[in-house]
Amino acid sequence: MVLRALEPDDLEFLYALENDPAVWAVSDTLAPVSRHALREYLKHATADFHEVRQLRLVADSYDWGQQVGVVDLFNFEPLHQRAAVGIIILGPARRQGYAQHALALLVAHARDVLHLHQLHCTVAAANRASLGLFRAAGFRRVGTRRAWLRGPAPGQWLDAVELQLVLSPAG
Helix, strand or coil, X not given: CEEEECCHHHHHHHHHHHCCHHHHCCCCCCCCCCHXXXXXXXXXXXXXXXHHCCEEEXXXXXXXXXXXXXXXXXXXXXXXXXXXXXXXXXXXXXXXXXXXXXXXXXXXXXXXXXXXXXXXXXXXXXXXXXXXXXXXXXXXXXXXXXXXXXXXXXXXXXXXXXXXXXXXXXX
């Protein structure tokens, strides 16, 4: 697997990914995204991480020969050298080790190239697969936010687990 920058040819892949209602709950999305909006996004996707404070990379699989998902660094805080992490793997590619490999590559990039001090993420408390993924990558639970995420049923609220990975020794 390799993580690579977004390219204009990724339009249809992103369109399918962003418009999958199954991932809206983890991406804070409530509505479909148009191809036009994604084309505009792709025009600026190569902007400097330090300027736009986010980075989205495509996870390309050697054995699939195509995109299997994306990893994101967002909410970058330059002063504190930390960023939030997000990862989405396409449904058919899940539970095959792609998320673990992609996350390991992202952590190495954040540490060795971007020189970040720490990464953090928010995961629904009931999402055992994601919690296991981040724990296996060395993230540690630092707290729980009660009724933090809106659930799929009207009036339903879900707890969220906060996880953190310190990449460099604490100062």
